[in-house]
Amino acid sequence: MTPRNAREPAPAVWITRADPGASETAARAAALGFLPRVLPLLETVDLPVDPGLLAGDGPLAFTSANGVRAFVRLSPRRSGRVYVVGAATAAAARAAGFPDVIEGAGDVEALAGRILADPPVGEVLHASAREPAGDLVGRLASAGRPARIVALYAARDTCPAAPDLEAALASPFILVHSPRAGRRLAGLLAGASARPFVMGLSRACLAPLEGLDLAGLAAPDSPLETDLLNLLASRR
Structure with missing residues (x-):
C-alpha cells in the first residue's frame, strides 16, 4: 500500500x-x-535613534530577535548581562556576540520574573519595538527595579x-x-x-x-x- x-x-x-x-x-x-x-x-524598519541612548554598561533586555538585530546595528557593545524573552531571541543574542545571555520562559511576564528573581546591578535597558508586545519596563518599575525603554525599530504593513x-x-x-x-x-x-x-x-x-x-x-x-x-x- x-x-x-x-x-x-x-x-x-x-x-x-x-x-x-x-x-x-x-x-x-x-x-x-x-x-x-x-x-x-509586516516588515520591520529601523527608527532614528541617538546612539548615546544605548550607552552604558548596565544589563540589556530584548523581547525579540528583531530587537537584538537592531541594537547591534546601532551599538558596538557586546558585553554585560543580557536578558532575553525566549529561545529564538537567545540564539540571536549569542550569534551577535553577547556571552552572558539569560533566557526567559517565552513571554514578557516570565522575563520580568526572571530579572526580578536575580536582580542585576544597574538600570535595565529594554531595546524594543515602538509597539512592544508587553510592558517589561512598567513591570520592573512596579517592583522597584530601575529600567528604561528605547524603541529601535517599528513594524509596518506590507x-x-x-x-x-x-x-x-x-x-x-x-x-x-x-x-x-x-x-x-x-x-x-x-x-x-x-x-x-x-x-x-x-x-x-x-x-x-x-x-x-x-x-x-x-x-x-x-x-x-x-x-x-x-x-x-x-x-x-
Missing part, C-alpha cells in the same frame, strides 16, 4: 511573519512535510501583490506571530471566502480573528516557536 504522505500533496501553510524569521519558520515547516508560502504581512495574496489565502493553514499581524490577517479574511485553520504564537495573536468563520483557531500553551510548529505538525 502506498503511504499516505507519498500520494497526497504537502498541505500549504502561509507564514505571515517578517524576514529573516519567516525563512527560518519556512524551513522548519517544510521539514514537517508542509509546503511553506512566505508572504509577510503591500503583497494580488496574485501572491490570493495564493496565500488559499492555504489551508496560516501561522501568525504577532497581534498586529493577526489584526491585518483578520481584515483580509473578513472579505474572503477562505476558511483556513489559523495558529498563533499566543492567544493574543489570534484575538482579532475570533468571530470569523474559520476552520479553527489554536495557540500553544507557551509562546514558543517550537511549540507553535509542534501544533502545526499535529494537523498533518
Whole structure:
C-alpha cells in the first residue's frame, strides 16, 4: 500500500511573519512535510535613534530577535548581562556576540520574573519595538527595579501583490506571530471566502480573528516557536 504522505500533496501553510524569521519558520515547516508560502504581512524598519541612548554598561533586555538585530546595528557593545524573552531571541543574542545571555520562559511576564528573581546591578535597558508586545519596563518599575525603554525599530504593513495574496489565502493553514499581524490577517479574511485553520504564537495573536468563520483557531500553551510548529505538525 502506498503511504499516505507519498500520494497526497504537502498541505500549504502561509507564514505571515517578517524576514529573516519567516525563512527560518519556512524551513522548519517544510521539514514537517508542509509546503511553506512566505508572504509577510509586516516588515520591520529601523527608527532614528541617538546612539548615546544605548550607552552604558548596565544589563540589556530584548523581547525579540528583531530587537537584538537592531541594537547591534546601532551599538558596538557586546558585553554585560543580557536578558532575553525566549529561545529564538537567545540564539540571536549569542550569534551577535553577547556571552552572558539569560533566557526567559517565552513571554514578557516570565522575563520580568526572571530579572526580578536575580536582580542585576544597574538600570535595565529594554531595546524594543515602538509597539512592544508587553510592558517589561512598567513591570520592573512596579517592583522597584530601575529600567528604561528605547524603541529601535517599528513594524509596518506590507503591500503583497494580488496574485501572491490570493495564493496565500488559499492555504489551508496560516501561522501568525504577532497581534498586529493577526489584526491585518483578520481584515483580509473578513472579505474572503477562505476558511483556513489559523495558529498563533499566543492567544493574543489570534484575538482579532475570533468571530470569523474559520476552520479553527489554536495557540500553544507557551509562546514558543517550537511549540507553535509542534501544533502545526499535529494537523498533518
